[in-house]
Amino acid sequence: MVRQGSSPRSGRVNRRHDKRGERRSAIVAIAQQAFSEQGFGGTSMSAIAARMGGSKATLWAYFPSKKDLFAAALTAWIEESTPVRRPDWSGDPRSVLICYCAEFMRAMLSPTAATLFRLMAAEGRRFPELGREFYKCVPRRQHSVLAGLLEDEIRAGRLRASDSLRAAEQLHSLCICGLVMRHMCSWQPGASEVEIEREVVDAVDLFLNGYGVRPKRGDPQKDH
Numbered sequence: 283m284v285r286q287g288s289s290p291r292s293g294r295v296n297r298r299h300d301k302r303g304e305r306r307s308a309i310v311a312i313a314q315q316a317f318s319e320q321g322f323g324g325t326s327m328s329a330i331a332a333r334m335g336g337s338k339a340t341l342w343a344y345f346p347s348k349k350d351l352f353a354a355a356l357t358a359w360i361e362e363s364t365p366v367r368r369p370d371w372s373g374d375p376r377s378v379l380i381c382y383c384a385e386f387m388r389a390m391l392s393p394t395a396a397t398l399f400r401l402m403a404a405e406g407r408r409f410p411e412l413g414r415e416f417y418k419c420v421p422r423r424q425h426s427v428l429a430g431l432l433e434d435e436i437r438a439g440r441l442r443a444s445d446s447l448r449a450a451e452q453l454h455s456l457c458i459c460g461l462v463m464r465h466m467c468s469w470q471p472g473a474s475e476v477e478i479e480r481e482v483v484d485a486v487d488l489f490l491n492g493y494g495v496r497p498k499r500g501d502p503q504k505d506h
Contacts, residue, residue, distance in 0.1 A: 306344050306354075309334060314355045318397040322352055322405050352405070356412050359398050365424045368431045375440045375494065376486060382431060383457050383482040386424070390462045391473055399466060425450045443493045456485035 312334050316325045327348050331338045345351040366389050369381045389395060398420070406413035428450035435441040443449040461481045464470040 309341065309344055309351070310354050310358050313351050314358065317352060317355055317401065318393075321401070322348075322408070327351070349409075353409060353412055356398075356401065356409070356416070359394065360412075360416055360419050362394070363398070363420050365420075365427045368427055375435050376490060378431070378435075379453070379486045379489070380479075380482055382428065383453070383486055384478060386428075386454065387457055387462065387473075387478050387482055390458055391465055391478075396466050421454075425454065428453060440495055441493050442495050449489075449493060453485065453489045456489055457482065 309330070313325075313330050316330050316333060320329075325348070327338055327341055330351070331341045334341070341351075345354065366382070366385045369378055372378065398416070402413060402416050406416075425447055429446040432441060432443060432449050432453075433446040436443055436446060441449075461470065461473050461477060465473060
């Protein structure tokens, strides 16, 4: 009969694994700060080792190359990214979309989002697998959230889009083409709530001008 339970030796092994995992996470966090400030090309393993207060040999014991460390930093950012949720209330399409898009804009203007998008734009070709994972887990997932919201509006007869996912991509593009793009290019470092609201209202109104359901001629509701 085999007695269940962990031995003292296995306990020590588990503690070593936990300590190593904590050390690895700390290195990744330090690397994220370095890569966000200097980019991939401007960051060296020596500089990261100096920031962590250890030797390059210690750093290489966890990550054999700068590419491996950069991949780990990007993966951590991607895993931390959570999509903006759809509003948990219903109303007229314009109000619901303005509420959603305002939250989307705030998320896109956050320092983490700006850093992640800048790095992927610069290094996506160098790391194509990470680029695909980033698109699947961040933009594509967010498109799917909005597409679900639009699909409900389409079924209710308040929108006339034939492809909810394509419509979601278009509305997101309208949201980021102005204020967010200026922010990511450092043309306009910050944005006030008033500026966000103005940008969102313009984007939603333009979107509904194309996809909103218009009253038919002679429709009694048009006269009320």
